[in-house]
Amino acid sequence: MSDKKVRASALDEGRRSGDGRAFVGMPSFPEAAHEAVGDTTLRANLRHATHTIRDKRARAVAELDDWAALREAGKRIKDETLRHLDTHLLRLEAGVTDAGGTVHWAADAAEANRIVADLVRATGETEVVKVKSMATQEIGLNEHLEAEGIAAYETDLAELIVQLGEDRPSHILVPAIHRNRGEIRDIFAEKMGSWGRAAPEGLSDTPAELAEAARLHLREKFLRAKVGISGANFMVAETGTLVVVESEGNGRMCLTLPETLISVVGIEKVVPTWRDLEVFLQTLPRSSTAERMNPYTSMWTGTADEDGPRAFHLVLLDNGRTDALADEVGRQALRCIRCSACLNVCPVYERAGGHAYGSVYPGPIGAILTPQLRGTTSEIDASLPYASSLCGACYEVCPVAIDIPEVLVHLRERVAEEGGKGHRLEKAAIKAASWVLDHPNVLAAGERVASATRKVHPKRLPGPGARQWSDHRDLPELPAEPFRDWWRKNRT
Amino acid sequence: MRVALFVTCVNDAVFPSTGVATVRLLERLGVEVDFPAAQTCCGQPQFNTGYREETGPLVRRTVRAFEGYEHVVVPSGSCAAMVRHHYPSFGAEAAALGPRVHELTEFLVDVLGVTDVGAYFPHKVTYHPSCHGLRMLGLGERPRRLLEAVKGLELVELPGAEECCGFGGTFAVKNPDVSAAMGADKITNALSTGAGVLCGADNSCLLHLGGMLRRRQDPLRTLHLAEILASTEEEPWR
């Protein structure tokens, strides 16, 4: 299946399933990655983009001599908050309610979608503008609203590109990272007209012209919209304040112009106090866009007279998070502040691309978060914990010190235990190998046979495992004798 | 000083020359080397693939094999990292082996306190720092300092050195396309240096890269660091 077809069919499945699991029916990671690896344009786009941002991040982080302390502080704040999550959430609810907002609790994607659709319908509106939000993508909100006859317009530049291109985001921060300027120009020229204001005649692919086309197209939507939908980067429990961190200013428009604002936020985004933001407002921009400070930080507390939205609704989303919280090793994934630094350094992400991860959370964080949120029963979800060489580059850059390799191995244990496709055979092979390795005499005998017959070994082998290896590599020529025999002859 | 050599299963079966070189090097530096025959595999491949239960017997075997040795030297960053970082989760006895295990360059630089081991290797060499040595052990500049002190050796910088080569144990088999793409990029970088030797301190990575190089018939060979350090003017290595 070609990459585009993978994307399209996953999209169809998502629309049909309507439960927010927009990638149901995805092929396993290695299958999906196969196409991406062979797509030279995609590889070049990703390589260029990830290497540029990765180098910039390293410089931005190196500027701070207390980076290690900030990282440790971020980790601690998140861990301590997660330990008493219920208390902090109730405090948040009280804060939001006192400030004139309404809090809704959603156990899963379906419930969250239903709540949001009902809220929009109650306003009598049939269109909404959206701030870039991972949580609403996770639950497939746009697709759900569309099915309810409500049009949702993405206003983040990259999300707009993805939406107009009927595509899927492939990066947390730069959802259209897989597209180059030429591709974006074509999408704008072709699609903008059918969604609203068309792109100017003779649009070129210079960043300034592309941004201007988006600005004109979006401005029309901002000024008309009566309902805005957002996520949030942080929720401060002590005052019931929500925080959105962004670069373009479109978020500020969506958060302030509409009469009704609905925010859908994962329960793990709560922090106890304003002081805690001191840490994250330093680590997040440097880790994500390599900026010392992001251009726009919007904060709002409930509603205010004569200013901003008249009505504010907060939908607190669980959708698998309490399951992850119950896992002692896996729960550290909930510390994630979605900076995407781990994607940008990941050699696997760079070559497989974001779509192969079959979820809105690609890259290393996706590989540990998705199987915890959705379980490991589908083919794609069961293959995600293996989508890593365990090189550890992600852990090194993570601003909240999530030990991603540790969680990957932990989830591999879970998948192996469940004994799905291929794993029963693998378990038997591993058991046999471990038995041999626990019997040095048997091992030595095997090594000797292999060495003695080395001249007749083929360079390529059939069979599962061996074929995958020898498709790309020659097998090594075995030595005349194993080390243990050399030792016996020469040193004893 | 007396040490135990933990040669590792890959070196025992596929790269005995690395074990021989390690013995020759250590003995040249006045170290007495033992090879406890009960040793086999540290259990890392099983562990990293998600088979903790099957790893247990190998952990216990390794711990027993090296009982009583104050220093255990292992010419593999990956196996050293397994023992140091993951053995503690298998109990106190297993945890106690961690601090006694030294990856080869750690042993040379930190325990013996040498960087010039008296080696001679008149070739142009580039060095790939394998991920587990680099990130889990924090080997840092140790391998480079050792290589820089080798007489006749010209060390050239490997572009993108800190990027994973794509081996990753069973990753190479479970994700063959991505693994091969990573390996190909590593090889392109290594070839761009004009070096004749791609040196590493982990033979599993070199097994993967060497296999690709042979398939492509590129003019570059892989060699474990120990074999370069073992080479002298009197007894050159290959």
Ligand code: SF4
């Ligand atoms: S896991 Fe860490 S590095 Fe990756 S997106 Fe989350 S916070 Fe950032």
